Each structure stands twice: as C-alpha cells, then as structure tokens.
Amino acid sequence: MAQVTxxxxxxxxxxxxxxxxxxxxxxxxxxxxxxxxxxxxKSTTLRMIAGLEEITGGDIAIGGNxxxxxxxxxxxxxxxxxxxxxxxxxxVYENMSFGLKxxxxxxxxxxxxxxxAAQILDITELLDRKPKQLSGGQRQRVAMGRAIVRDxxxxxxxxxxxxxxxxxxxxxxxxxxxxxxxxxxxxxxxTHDQVEAMTLADRVVVMNAGLIEQVGTPNDLYHSPATxxxxxxxxxxxxNFIPCQLDQAxxxxxxxxxxxxxxxxxxGRTARYQPYVGKPNLVLGLRPExxxxxxxxxxxxxxxxxxxxxVVEPMGMETLVYFTVQGAEVCGRVNPNAGAVxxxxxxxxxxxxxxxxxxxxxxxxx
Amino acid sequence: xxxxxxxAGASVRPKHYGSISRDRRWAMRWSYFFLVxxxxxxxxxxxxxxxxxxxxxxxxxxxxxxxxxxxPTLENYIALLSKNDFLIFFRNSALVSVCVVTVTMVIxxxxxxxxxxxxxxxxATLATGVFLTYLIPDTLLFIPLFKMFAxxxxxxxxxxxxxxxxxxxxxxxxxxPFATWIMIGYFASIPKELDEAALIDGASWFQTLTKIFIPVxxxxxxxxxxxxxxxxxxxxxxxLAFTTSASELLLPVGIVTxxxxxxxFNWGQIMTGALLGAAPPLIIYAFLMDYYVAGLTAGATKG
Numbered sequence: 001m002a003q004v005t006x007x008x009x010x011x012x013x014x015x016x017x018x019x020x021x022x023x024x025x026x027x028x029x030x031x032x033x034x035x036x037x038x039x040x041x042k043s044t045t046l047r048m049i050a051g052l053e054e055i056t057g058g059d060i061a062i063g064g065n066x067x068x069x070x071x072x073x074x075x076x077x078x079x080x081x082x083x084x085x086x087x088x089x090x091x092v093y094e095n096m097s098f099g100l101k102x103x104x105x106x107x108x109x110x111x112x113x114x115x116x117a118a119q120i121l122d123i124t125e126l127l128d129r130k131p132k133q134l135s136g137g138q139r140q141r142v143a144m145g146r147a148i149v150r151d152x153x154x155x156x157x158x159x160x161x162x163x164x165x166x167x168x169x170x171x172x173x174x175x176x177x178x179x180x181x182x183x184x185x186x187x188x189x190x191t192h193d194q195v196e197a198m199t200l201a202d203r204v205v206v207m208n209a210g211l212i213e214q215v216g217t218p219n220d221l222y223h224s225p226a227t228x229x230x231x232x233x234x235x236x237x238x239x240n241f242i243p244c245q246l247d248q249a250x251x252x253x254x255x256x257x258x259x260x261x262x263x264x265x266x267x268g269r270t271a272r273y274q275p276y277v278g279k280p281n282l283v284l285g286l287r288p289e290x291x292x293x294x295x296x297x298x299x300x301x302x303x304x305x306x307x308x309x310x311v312v313e314p315m316g317m318e319t320l321v322y323f324t325v326q327g328a329e330v331c332g333r334v335n336p337n338a339g340a341v342x343x344x345x346x347x348x349x350x351x352x353x354x355x356x357x358x359x360x361x362x363x364x365x366x
Numbered sequence: 367x368x369x370x371x372x373x374a375g376a377s378v379r380p381k382h383y384g385s386i387s388r389d390r391r392w393a394m395r396w397s398y399f400f401l402v403x404x405x406x407x408x409x410x411x412x413x414x415x416x417x418x419x420x421x422x423x424x425x426x427x428x429x430x431x432x433x434x435x436x437x438p439t440l441e442n443y444i445a446l447l448s449k450n451d452f453l454i455f456f457r458n459s460a461l462v463s464v465c466v467v468t469v470t471m472v473i474x475x476x477x478x479x480x481x482x483x484x485x486x487x488x489x490a491t492l493a494t495g496v497f498l499t500y501l502i503p504d505t506l507l508f509i510p511l512f513k514m515f516a517x518x519x520x521x522x523x524x525x526x527x528x529x530x531x532x533x534x535x536x537x538x539x540x541x542x543p544f545a546t547w548i549m550i551g552y553f554a555s556i557p558k559e560l561d562e563a564a565l566i567d568g569a570s571w572f573q574t575l576t577k578i579f580i581p582v583x584x585x586x587x588x589x590x591x592x593x594x595x596x597x598x599x600x601x602x603x604x605x606l607a608f609t610t611s612a613s614e615l616l617l618p619v620g621i622v623t624x625x626x627x628x629x630x631f632n633w634g635q636i637m638t639g640a641l642l643g644a645a646p647p648l649i650i651y652a653f654l655m656d657y658y659v660a661g662l663t664a665g666a667t668k669g
Contacts, residue, residue: 052562073568085559089581098577099567150567 002063002076002153002186003028004049010057011044018044020210021058026188031180033189035197036207036233043158045207046190050156051075063153078147079156082163084139086131092118092142093127096149117148120182121175137168144176148183155180157189161196173199194234198222206230223354228283228363231356237288237320240330241358244284246277253277255284255357258326266301266353273357276366285356285365288320291332293340294347301353312342321346412644419443419638426633442638451612452639455620458530459599459643462616466537466598467591470545473538474590478549479575483561493550500543507539508607515608530614536604541594548593552586553579588654599647617643 004026011019019041026032034042047053049060051072059066067075078099086095093114100110118124121141131139140160147155160176161169177200180187191197197204198218206213206221206229214226218234225231231239247254247262253270256262265273276282294304310329313320318333321340332348334340357366418426420438430436446452480486481493515526526532556579564574580587605616615623621639625632 050562050566052565072562072566077566079563079566081559081563083557083559085557085563087560087563087578087582089584098564098569102568102573146563146567 003030004154004186004188005061006045006049006058007061008058009045009048009055009060011041011048011053012056017210019048022207022210022212024205024212024215026186028186029184031177031187031189031200031202032205033191033197033201033203034205034207035191035194036213038192039209040207041210042190042192042205042207046156046158046188049154049188050077050079052079076153077156078150078152078154079158080140080143080147080160082159084131084143084163086139086142086146088131091128091130092123092134092145095131095142096145099146099150113149113151114145117145120148120179121145136164137172140164140172141175144179148179151185153186155185155187155189157187157191159191160189161191161193169196176200195236198234204234206233208233225285225356225365227365228285228358228360231285231358231365235287237331237333239285239287239356240291240328242284242286242328242330243326243360244282244357246273246279246282246357248277255352255355257284261305261325263303263350263352266355269355269357273366276357276359279359281360283358283360285358286330286350286352287354288331288333290351290354291330292349292351293334293338294349298349299351299353302349302351304347304349306345307348308345309340309342312340321348412641415637415641415644418633419641421634423632423634442634443642446635446638446642451615451620451624454613455615455617456642458615458620459617460646462530462533462537463595463598465531465534466541467594469534469538470541470594471587471591473542474545474549475575475580475587477542477546478553479579481546482550482553483579484571496543496550497547500540500547504540504601504603508604511536512607527608528610528614530605530609530616532608533598533601533605533616536608537594537598537601540601541597544597545590545594548590549583549586552583556582592650592654595650596647599643 004024006022006024009019009022010017022041022045024032034045036042044053048055049062051067051070055068059068061067062075062077087098090098096114096117097110100113114127115124118127121144123138123141123145126134126138126142131142134142140163143160157176161172164172173196176189180200189197189200198221201218203215203217204221205215208229214221214230216224221230221234225234225239228241232241242257244255244257246265247256253265253273254262255265298304307323307325309321309323311322313322314336316336319336319338319340321332321334323330323332334346334348338346340346358364359366414432417433417435419442420435420440422437422439422441425435425437477496481489481496512527515532519525519527526535560578560582561574564578569577600618601616602618605619609615609619612620612624617639621636621643625636625639
C-alpha cells in the first residue's frame with residue numbers, strides 16, 4: 001500500500017512562495033498527473049515528495065508515514081528526470097542496477113530484476129551500451145528501467161517526455177501507460193502538456209501560482225472545470241471566452257454578446273444562473289467543438305448565427321475557423337467540406353448545452 | 367605584363383566576393399606562417415640543449431658553428447647518470463612530485479566537490495577565495511614561511527628547513543588552489559540531476575563523489591594532476607630557498623648548484639641534466655594531452 005498524502009504543504013525560497021499550501025490525497029496504484037504552466041509549483045511539489053527539496057510547512061506522508069525529514073533514499077521512491085540523468089560512465093545494466101547494488105542486494109536478485117525490467121521496456125539488447133550510444137527514446141526507457149528495477153512504492157516523473165520530439169513523445173506516452181498497467185505502482189507525473197496529462201492520468205491535478213486549481217478525472221476537468229483557469233488550460237484549441245451579459249426577457253434567460261448576438265440559456269440552467277442576471281464581468285465559456293457549421297437537423301439548445309470569418313486553418317479531419325466577438329478571438333471546429341473561407345461570412349451553429357458561465361472577477365465557473 | 371593579364375582575366379569572369387575557400391586558404395597560410403614561427407622560436411632552446419649535451423667541453427668552448435655537432439659523444443650522459451648526486455636529485459624530485467600530486471588531488475577534489483555541490487553558507491565566497499590565493503606570487507611567501515618554520519621548530523622541535531620532504535608540504539600551497547579551481551569548474555558542468563538521481567538511488571555524498579563524480583570528471587582530474595605535477599617538478603624558488611645539502615636537493619636546483627662550481631660552468635652536463643629533467647613532463651604530456659585540453663575547456667561549454 002503506497003498512498004501519498006500532502007497536507008498544507010508549503011515551499012518558500014527566501015520568503016518567495018513557490019507552493020502555497022497544497023492538499024492532495026493520492027490513492028494506492030493511482031496515476032496522478034500534476035499539470036500547469038511553468039512556475040506553477042508542480043515540479044517543486046514533486047521534488048518535495050522525492051525529498052530533493054525541504055518543505056517549509058505542512059506534511060508529506062508516503063504509505064501512511066510522514067516523511068518530512070526522511071532523506072530521499074529512505075522514502076522508497078524512484079524518479080525519472082527530464083534530461084534522463086543516466087550515469088554516463090556506466091552501461092545500461094550498471095545504470096539500472098546501481099541503486100540495488102548500493103542496497104547490497106544479492107547479485108542474482110539484481111540480475112533477475114534488471115532483466116525483467118529490460119524485458120518490460122524492450123531494452124534487453126541495449127544492456128551493454130553506454131548512454132551516449134542510445135537515442136533519446138532509448139535513454140528515456142533506461143531511465144524508466146532504473147526506476148522499475150528498484151520496485152519502489154512511488155514513481156515520480158519530472159517532465160520525462162519534454163526532451164523528445166513530437167512523434168516519439170506520443171509513442172513514449174503510450175509506453176508509460178502500458179508500463180503502469182503492468183507494474184501498477186503509485187505514480188506522480190509532472191508535465192506542462194495538458195494532452196499528456198489527459199491521456200495518462202487517472203486523476204489530473206491542475207496547479208496555478210502555487211495552488212491546486214482543481215483535482216479530477218480527465219473527463220471531469222474537461223466537462224466541468226471549476227475555474228476559468230482550468231477551463232482555459234485543459235483542451236486544445238482552448239475554450240473560447242466571450243464577454244457577455246445575462247438578460248431576462250419574458251421569463252427566459254439569454255446570454256447576450258454585444259448588440260447582435262444573443263442566445264437563450266438552456267432550460268436546465270436557468271435556476272442556477274438566475275442570480276447573475278444583470279451582473280457585470282460575466283464570461284461565456286464555449287469549447288471550439290461546440291461551435292460548428294450549420295446543419296439541416298437542429299438539436300435543442302443549438303442556435304445558428306452569421307459570422308464573418310477572420311482566419312481558416314484546415315487540419316485535415318476538421319477545419320478551425322477563427323472570428324471575433326466582442327473583441328475576443330473565438331475558435332470553432334467545422335467540417336472540412338463546410339466551405340469556410342477567410343474574410344467571408346459563414347453560417348455557424350453554437351451548441352449551448354455544454355456552455356459555461358464564468359464570473360471573471362473571481363475566476364469561478366458558475 | 368603579368369599584372370595586366372590577371373586583370374583582364376578577372377574582368378571577364380564574374381567576381382567572387384568574399385569567396386570562402388579563398389579566405390580560408392589565406393587564413394590557413396597565415397596560421398601556418400605564425401605557427402612555424404612560434405614553433406621555431408620555442409623549440410630553439412631545447413634544440414640547443416640537445417646539441418650542447420652531445421658535445422665535449424672542448425667543442426663547446428671552441429669557436430666553431432654552435433648549431434652543429436662535429437664529434438657527437440654521449441660522455442655527458444654517462445658522466446651524469448653515473449653520478450650519485452644526480453640520481454638522488456632525480457629520486458627526490460620524483461618522490462616529491464608523486465606525493466604532491468596525491469596530496470593535491472585528495473584536497474582539491476574533496477574541496478571542489480563541497481564548493482560546487484554542497485551549497486553551504488559562504489561557499490561561493492570561499493570558492494573565489496581559493497582562486498585568489500593562487501594569485502599571490504610564491505616569492506612573497508617564502509619569507510613568512512621561514513618565520514613559520516622557525517616557529518614550528520621552537521614549538522615542536524621539528525626541523526623543516528633543509529629537507530626535501532618539506533616540499534611536499536610547501537608545493538600544495540601553489541597547486542591546490544588552481545587544481546581546486548579546475549575541479550570546481552568541471553564538477554559544476556555535471557548536471558544537477560545526476561547527483562539527485564544518485565541521492566534517490568541511495569548513494570551517500572561520499573558514494574556520489576567516488577562512484578559518479580570522479581569517474582565522470584576523469585578528464586578534469588587528469589588535467590589537474592598534470593598541472594600539479596608540472597608545478598612541483600619545475601618549482602625552483604622554494605627548493606633553492608629551503609634546501610642546501612646535496613642529498614636534500616631537487617633536480618632543478620641540484621643541476622644548477624652542483625654543476626656550476628664558482629665561475630666554472632659545466633655546460634655539457636648542465637644541458638644534459640636539463641634535458642633529462644624535462645623528459646618526464648614531456649612524456650606525460652604527450653600521453654595525456656587530449657585529457658588536458660578537454661579538462662581545461664570543460665567549464666566553458668556544457669555537454
């Protein structure tokens with residue numbers, strides 16, 4: 001059993017707070033991804049779990065034991081670094097067995113474990129090579145092998161794929177997921193790439209400015225973001241934010257964006273949004289896939305509107321169209337055959353059943 | 367006429383402005399010119415040493431062409447190598463150098479590791495301080511050292527003056543600062559994640575040093591070793607000031623003091639001795655040159 005618990009964890013560098021009170025419960029065997037922009041404190045949090053940074057306040061427990069003052073080697077963790085951090089003078093076998101050797105593990109046990117890990121990662125034929133003879137992807141595998149071999153309570157990954165090219169990154173992402181499915185070790189994974197976070201995680205922890213914004217499954221975060229930050233961070237292209245007002249006319253609520261554009265609020269939400277009628281600083285959040293080309297059949301909560309298109313970006317399976325509403329750039333995903341042309345008007349359709357209303361002064365999704 | 371022909375040709379063909387290959391060719395010519403010039407300039411003295419060492423005393427003092435050996439002989443080599451004194455100097459110098467290199471490396475590797483990696487209060491200032499001590503010329507130090515030695519004798523009764531092994535204590539004052547500086551630079555170029563990985567793997571600080579840092583920093587260590595060997599092998603001032611008995615002299619001082627009797631210079635043997643004395647560093651350099659250069663430039667570029 002290796003759950004990891006963080007209680008009010010704080011880290012300050014010379015009074016400058018990097019992590020400002022993080023509470024997090026990571027279950028045994030769970031794959032948790034910490035994601036956020038650079039400087040949000042995600043790496044610092046991971047390094048505090050590893051014991052590479054002292055914590056300024058709060059408690060960190062691994063497997064139920066508080067490890068605040070336990071040195072890294074006694075925390076029973078393994079870490080994979082962004083730049084691999086392989087020992088350049090040792091071959092792959094020696095790199096993987098170094099930790100076990102230091103623990104004075106019997107030779108036969110070391111050999112078994114190294115070969116087993118090498119098999120999982122498909123690097124058996126590389127065991128005699130030096131790190132400099134390996135490609136980036138192979139080095140990353142060896143770094144993971146070094147972690148697996150030690151059979152730790154917790155795996156810690158610090159942006160392990162950032163040094164790889166795009167294609168290899170996708171491949172290694174799947175690889176990491178496969179490995180986790182095989183070894184089922186509690187994993188904490190740090191990345192700034194929200195796609196990596198979504199694809200890998202059982203639960204994603206979105207961090208911003210040293211605090212946790214939201215914790216949830218990838219689908220939770222995508223469909224029910226708690227804050228504007230999460231709504232904008234998760235998903236690519238990002239969610240559209242359009243300044244709006246909430247009007248009440250003849251008992252029905254309408255979101256109005258400027259003079260020309262206004263849509264009725266879906267019925268199920270009128271009660272929830274009622275208190276915000278006439279309030280300033282409201283923002284409509286709508287994902288690009290909920291703005292599409294017009295179609296013959298119309299579903300409830302879908303509304304057509306005419307719009308002048310600024311830019312068209314064909315992506316192959318879809319085409320992104322960009323236009324401006326109330327000074328905000330808005331992106332929609334349309335069918336490649338819908339005939340979107342830059343600087344030409346187009347009939348688009350907004351699907352408000354997945355809309356979000358955001359109070360811009362607090363950043364909260366209402 | 368020739369000029370006109372060239373001009374005519376140039377006006378017909380399109381002009382190559384700043385042709386890389388032509389620029390390069392000229393750059394190469396100039397570099398070769400100066401390299402040869404410097405090589406001749408710096409190889410002249412050793413070459414003269416070699417010539418003179420192969421001459422008899424009569425030929426050296428004769429008014430013949432000094433750049434040619436008319437009757438080559440090995441008598442200077444035989445005389446010097448059968449002389450007990452010279453062999454003692456050689457042994458003293460070798461022992462001192464080996465000990466100094468050992469002492470220097472132990473101190474500087476440990477110091478550099480602490481200064482480069484264990485961030486403690488004042489470590490940066492201390493690192494600069496180490497380098498500043500290197501800038502103090504040894505000529506300033508030997509008078510205070512005399513005072514210190516006298517004090518040591520008064521307090522402990524141990525006589526440090528006129529012993530070859532005293533140099534083992536003295537030379538590190540010259541070699542440790544620079545060797546430490548080289549090692550700090552080299553250790554600093556090792557990525558931080560490497561010691562963090564070792565730390566997580568369960569290595570202690572000492573194991574991180576011996577199992578990770580020293581093997582990875584081998585080129586830097588070899589550079590520092592060559593440097594401290596050169597310092598101790600070629601040092602002249604301290605042995606001249608602190609040793610007097612023939613059995614306690616080191617090679618550079620020994621050659622000068624025993625082969626110059628009053629105003630009689632035994633040039634043939636002096637040159638032979640200097641040449642033999644220059645041989646060990648030369649051989650070591652030749653074998654470890656690549657490491658030396660790699661070590662000195664390691665701090666400059668990462669990777």
